[in-house]
Amino acid sequence: MTYLSLERLSRQYGPNAGVFDLSLGLERGKILALLGPSGSGKTTTLRLLGGFEVPDAGHITVEGEDVTPLRPEHRRFGMVFQHYALFPHLDVGENVAFGLEARGVSPAETMRRVTEALALVDLAGFERRTVGGLSGGQQQRVALARALAPAPRVLLLDEPLSNLDPALRERTRRELRGLIRRVGITTVIVTHEQEDAFDLGDVVAVLRDGRLQQTGAPEALYRTPVNPFVGGFIGRSSWLTGAVVSVDGNGARIRVEQAEWPVAARPPVGVGEPVRVMLRPEAMRIVPFEAQGLRGTITDRRFTGASAHFLVSTEGGAVVEVSAPPESAAAGDRVSLVPRHDPADREFVLHCFPAEDR
């Protein structure tokens, strides 16, 4: 059952700035990751959820209760801000106690819950520390404890990992995921990093120019992007131009340069018309130069361990990125690319989009 839902939410700043007609639902205890480039409206969405922005239209409901008209202080949504927004004049304990005091919790109960919240984020005993003396990671955990202490209905996280250095990032992400699962709170996370979104989100919503592009589990977004933007934004991809040769039952044949490949889905355009073809790096195999397949030259080979990344310049002038066993080829080799999977096993190796679609 949907716990948190956004219904046709709009907040406009400019022709392509803001959020437009956004509808999303999230089950209780699940994590929704809002993913998109900067300016895609993900932060606006989060601020609408928090009540810091007022929508021009649409509703936000929690457990069926419409919270749209509620000011932030009455919404009972906890938020962790990008730069944490810890109160510099209060110590760690006072920061965490702030929300409890604002809601009129008794001093004894406040003390108990502060201790509990700090223990939860592994900062037991930090009550009397000043926030200025904490590391970035510790500050974030204080911000989390502060947001969680009043037991909010929904937790909002604005770019929770963007201020951490790469070494700390992965560990923090893991801890964050564990913590949210333990608390079991319904959470919305804003991020521009696909890795963060995939790692943390049960559901990922991809936004662009304030409009929802696609929502689903990380795997679904990777395997079946609904448009070239989602396909290109999530995971690595190479783009080629092709044409539909024939259409049959539930598939079609697509010609790309000299190669002709079967696809297991009906293409979005008719026979003879051009299509844009997206290839994932692992979709292709490198074989010795032959008449069949997509022909080209290896221009770059980068060894990464179990596999290597190859850049292949095709005869038609496109560049294709292929991930393949390191021994597949050497730089300068002339090679052909063929699909790794048999189209018959219904893996989507090729994604076709109408040519004019960006």
Added chain:
Amino acid sequence: MSAGPKRWGALLLVALLLWLVAYPLLLVALESVHGPGGWTLEYLRRFVVESREWKALWASLWTSVASVVLAGMLGIPLAFLFQRFEFPGRRLLGALVALPVVLPPLVGVIAFLFLYGETGFVARLVQAVLRLEDPPWRLEGAYAILLVHAYSMYVYFYLFTRAGLASLDPAVDEAAASLGADRWRTLRRVTLPLLAPSLRGAALLTFMTALASFSAPYIFGGGFRVMTTQIVFTRLNGDYGMAMVQTMVLSLVALAGLWLTGEGRAATANGGGKGVAPAPRLIQSPGLRRAATVGGWGLALLLLLPHLTLVLLSFVKPGTWTVETLPPAYTTGNYLALAGDPERLRPLVNSLWMATLSTAAALAVAIFAGQVTVRRREPGAALVERLLAVPWLVPGTVFAVALATAFGVHAPWVGRIVLVGTIWILPLAYLIRNLPIASRAVLAGFRGLDPTLDDASASLGAGRWLTLRRVTLPLLRPAVAAGATLAFVTALGDFVTSIILYTYDTRPLSLEILASLRQGDVGVASAYGVLLMALAALVFALGGERRVLTR
């Protein structure tokens, strides 16, 4: 920012400020072309044909420009000395020579009078040494004014230049040296150009202060009139229409000066750069080091001598100091007289309550303005900020005349009520004069606040009042303290607006000083002056914000 805040805040503030700040000035402009018999150009005509008026205007202009030059000649080298050279006592003296910026101008002026005036220490000393019949000089006229201006306004150049120097990246000097530039060349081609914004700011501030200066021309001017004194004397003669024209002309000159020196935004110390203060250059040669020590101490002593004089004189037994070089008898009687006589204690009480009230009110307006302009960015925010700055741009004399005009008539339907002659006119005048001081500090404080702290507070369930009380105000405390300190001290020592608007019952300290001076009561006048200095110092110590000195 957030859900449906009422947008009347800015509107309310604009209305209030238009009424208190803009309206009185507008009335001055109107009354300069409006006499008892209706519209008239008579006052304007008389101003234009009177050579006396042109002389006063010219006097205001040239003394202001000369003050800038003199203050710069004194303040800039002093700043270099204290910022770039290390010598014993550098820190303490460096802070002390900045003190005059927080002292009421009138105190500086009378201190100067007692030191260098015709009956001051120096004159007596010269007279004794040379065995002269008469005092060797009279401290009067344009040169006396300029001397006082240079003496008190060097502080602006000193503070701005030091701040500018402190913000310079020392690597720039080193880069110049590595490119083969010697010290002079580096100074001329690198350091001074980089200091230009700071120097411009100091020059503007000095020009505006000199143009608005009243205490020095009033005490030392004699027959030499500048616009500020001219306005007051014209009013004393009952020629109100003419005073209106003079007032309008003076404010136009102030605005022109502001416009010529670049929009008035330059009046903040250059805070750019890296925040790495270059370590004072240790002087290697013992000779230079000795010279810097002697120079630093000598200059500091010279600059602080008038105030020390005042302290000494406050202990002089009344009527005992006649022809001697140094006063022969000392007593604490002057202070006891202040404390014991309710009539003499009255001005102190007056100044304290009026300064307190006006400061509190100015802070309230400033905090409200901060919420409205910086935080909520309501429509009209820019207008609010401009109106708040106006009382700083316009000389105090002008504002006093404007308030006397606006609130000397009972006409409630056009926003005029009689406040002149009541106890409320001075607190109101102080409030208006304090608005720019308080709001500059408080708005800067608001700008330094992270707005997401408000959001964080709201998301934790705190309403607007709780957020203001628990988050905003505690974080603003340094800024509010800085604004309050400056505002309070300014109101406490105000002379220029008080002399036009005071009543006997609300006479402030400054006017009592003047009265004592007129009665030849040097000891009491000095005691009042010392009291003012001590109060100012105390308030600054309590405010605890040394950096307000650099604005």
